[in-house]
Amino acid sequence: MPASAPPNTTAAITLRGVTKEFGRGESRTRALRGVDLDIPYGELLMLVGPSGCGKTTLVSIMAGTLEPTAGTVRSLGHDLTTMTNGRKVRFRRDHVGFIFQATNLLPALSAVENAAVPLLIAGWQRQRALLAAAAMLDRLGLGDRLTSLPSELSGGQQQRVTIARALVHEPRLLVCDEPTSALDAENGRITMELIRQVAVQPDRAVVVVTHDPRAYPFADRIATMEDGRIESVTTAVDQA
Amino acid sequence: MYWIAWKMLIGNRGKYLGIIFGVVFAALLIAQQASIFCGLMSLTVSQIRDVEGPAIWVMDENVQFVDDIKPLKDTELFRVKGVPGVDWAVRFYKGIGRARLQEGSYEQMILLGLDDATLIGAPQDVFLGSIAALRSPDAVIIDEAGYRRIWPDEPFQLGRVFEMNDRRAVVVGITKASRTFQSFPILYTRYSQAVRFAPPERKVLSFVLANPEPGLSSQEVCDRIAAQTGLQALTRSQFIWQTIWYYLQKTGIPINFGITVLLGFIVGTAIAGQTFYLFTVENIRQFGALKAMGTGNSTILLMVLSQAANVGLIGYGVGVGLAAAFGWWTQTTTRLAFFMPWQVLGLTAAAVFVIVLVASVLSVRKVLVLDPAIVFRG
Ligand SMILES: Nc1ncnc2c1ncn2[C@@H]1O[C@H](COP(=O)(O)OP(=O)(O)O)[C@@H](O)[C@H]1O
Numbered sequence: 167m168p169a170s171a172p173p174n175t176t177a178a179i180t181l182r183g184v185t186k187e188f189g190r191g192e193s194r195t196r197a198l199r200g201v202d203l204d205i206p207y208g209e210l211l212m213l214v215g216p217s218g219c220g221k222t223t224l225v226s227i228m229a230g231t232l233e234p235t236a237g238t239v240r241s242l243g244h245d246l247t248t249m250t251n252g253r254k255v256r257f258r259r260d261h262v263g264f265i266f267q268a269t270n271l272l273p274a275l276s277a278v279e280n281a282a283v284p285l286l287i288a289g290w291q292r293q294r295a296l297l298a299a300a301a302m303l304d305r306l307g308l309g310d311r312l313t314s315l316p317s318e319l320s321g322g323q324q325q326r327v328t329i330a331r332a333l334v335h336e337p338r339l340l341v342c343d344e345p346t347s348a349l350d351a352e353n354g355r356i357t358m359e360l361i362r363q364v365a366v367q368p369d370r371a372v373v374v375v376t377h378d379p380r381a382y383p384f385a386d387r388i389a390t391m392e393d394g395r396i397e398s399v400t401t402a403v404d405q406a
Numbered sequence: 407m408y409w410i411a412w413k414m415l416i417g418n419r420g421k422y423l424g425i426i427f428g429v430v431f432a433a434l435l436i437a438q439q440a441s442i443f444c445g446l447m448s449l450t451v452s453q454i455r456d457v458e459g460p461a462i463w464v465m466d467e468n469v470q471f472v473d474d475i476k477p478l479k480d481t482e483l484f485r486v487k488g489v490p491g492v493d494w495a496v497r498f499y500k501g502i503g504r505a506r507l508q509e510g511s512y513e514q515m516i517l518l519g520l521d522d523a524t525l526i527g528a529p530q531d532v533f534l535g536s537i538a539a540l541r542s543p544d545a546v547i548i549d550e551a552g553y554r555r556i557w558p559d560e561p562f563q564l565g566r567v568f569e570m571n572d573r574r575a576v577v578v579g580i581t582k583a584s585r586t587f588q589s590f591p592i593l594y595t596r597y598s599q600a601v602r603f604a605p606p607e608r609k610v611l612s613f614v615l616a617n618p619e620p621g622l623s624s625q626e627v628c629d630r631i632a633a634q635t636g637l638q639a640l641t642r643s644q645f646i647w648q649t650i651w652y653y654l655q656k657t658g659i660p661i662n663f664g665i666t667v668l669l670g671f672i673v674g675t676a677i678a679g680q681t682f683y684l685f686t687v688e689n690i691r692q693f694g695a696l697k698a699m700g701t702g703n704s705t706i707l708l709m710v711l712s713q714a715a716n717v718g719l720i721g722y723g724v725g726v727g728l729a730a731a732f733g734w735w736t737q738t739t740t741r742l743a744f745f746m747p748w749q750v751l752g753l754t755a756a757a758v759f760v761i762v763l764v765a766s767v768l769s770v771r772k773v774l775v776l777d778p779a780i781v782f783r784g
């Protein structure tokens with residue numbers, strides 16, 4: 167396994183001929199029909215397109231939670247297609263931050279405890295992990311709600327906890343699936359601003375799935391998908 | 407991660423209490439029923455255990471348990487005494503007598519006759535009067551329960567006279583005695599007095615109690631007695647176990663208790679297993695998120711097992727504690743037999759272990775095969 171590529175010299179993510187089929191025979195669905203895509207470090211790439219066109223499937227494959235049917239996937243210098251399951255688990259633990267469409271916060275854990283989960287998974291001692299998580303929440307403007315349970319937070323605040331959780335372990339890849347779809351316009355804007363300001367780093371690639379046009383200005387590039395294929399890749403300026 | 411597992415568990419209070427309830431139910435029922443069973447079994451041998459001193463019991467070769475009296479000829483005492491290695495040997499009478507109550511009705515009592523010279527087998531807890539007083543004519547020591555049967559609601563008082571098998575008996579002592587299986591009152595007297603009380607029969611000697619010479623094992627002397635006299639000679643613990651074994655085999659007691667214990671086990675497993683399964687299913691997205699974020703299956707497995715261990719330990723502790731409280735309560739307010747040796751705790755622990763293991767195996771499968779990609783689905 168080659169060492170991780172240095173930032174900005176190689177793409178963080180390289181997809182070649184990636185296809186994904188669900189089911190067999192009659193019920194077979196071709197979710198991806200050959201995707202080629204390069205995402206450099208330091209970039210925020212948006213994946214847009216109609217519902218069912220394969221956006222979630224594509225980011226799942228990049229993040230290593232889903233196996234492609236065919237094609238090659240290089241992510242952060244690792245060839246995911248040949249990786250064993252155990253190595254994939256460690257790859258996700260060490261290198262990937264997740265923001266899911268549903269927040270998937272643990273309801274029994276407070277904000278700071280939820281944000282600390284990736285560090286606890288990585289084996290950090292609890293007090294250290296909570297300190298780091300508190301610092302991250304503070305950066306995201308939630309320093310005064312550390313001990314609140316998710317149920318005591320608004321939707322926008324909950325989404326900020328998930329951003330903290332996605333970034334607390336300094337991943338080199340951040341994947342976000344429709345991070346604003348459950349939020350009102352104002353909280354959606356705040357969420358995208360935070361992702362833009364806090365998440366985007368020279369040594370990190372950020373992929374955001376969205377179908378919310380108001381999010382487009384926060385992208386470096388926008389890849390438009392249609393029926394399992396990437397139709398076009400444009401810079402944000404072109405779109406606007 | 408155990409900390410997260412623990413938080414998840416107690417965060418869902420309803421399910422948490424439900425699982426614990428199932429384990430408590432099973433542990434309580436198993437420990438309580440098993441303790442009553444042990445209590446009954448210990449009642450069957452209370453008369454052997456109350457006779458302290460002699461290490462060897464000699465009896466007819468067909469005797470199967472302590473209440474199975476098959477009288478010996480008086481001369482057997484001397485044959486036993488003649489066996490090399492026997493330090494001493496004494497007579498012991500055990501039979502049933504009829505005491506006449508105040509209102510004219512009769513009450514069955516266990517009549518024990520102790521060797522006239524040594525009074526071996528005398529009661530240990532005489533709280534009124536004395537053992538030595540047994541040497542006076544017609545003297546008996548009666549147990550507390552017997553006294554209350556003959557003279558209900560009257561204060562304990564020595565010197566009272568009543569009729570035993572139509573013969574005069576004088577109370578010279580009152581003692582505590584372990585309860586017997588038939589729960590009859592117990593009357594202690596000298597052997598010669600007991601024979602006078604007993605209906606006239608050709609043979610009256612119930613047991614010969616003996617002790618080995620110092621340096622010889624009871625077992626070896628038992629073997630010699632058996633070989634030389636043709637009688638059955640058992641060590642104290644052999645006789646205890648032979649009696650328990652008899653009750654186990656010849657009565658429905660073990661089956662009745664076994665069924666209740668099994669029922670507690672099954673119902674406890676069903677409640678705990680089902681609730682634990684529902685708990686896991688309810689948390690499946692949380693487990694999915696943890697897996698997506700890089701938690702390996704072995705860690706997930708340990709998390710589920712630690713959750714199971716948590717409810718198992720708490721349920722066991724509460725269940726056994728409640729059973730012990732029940733036992734304490736029955737001891738103070740009722741005459742129900744209750745005896746909780748460590749084996750009962752071990753049995754209950756094993757049952758609880760199996761219950762939480764079944765519960766977690768049912769649930770953990772679901773989590774282990776879980777595809778972390780589900781967290782991306784809405
Ligand atoms: N686990 C699955 N089993 C079967 N079909 C699936 C599964 N996941 C996604 N699909 C199908 O693949 C296609 C792409 O789905 P998805 O990637 O979720 O689209 P998007 O996120 O763009 O809405 C859809 O037709 C969807 O029904």
Ligand SMILES: [Mg+2]
Binds near residue numbers: 221222343
């Ligand atoms: Mg989707």
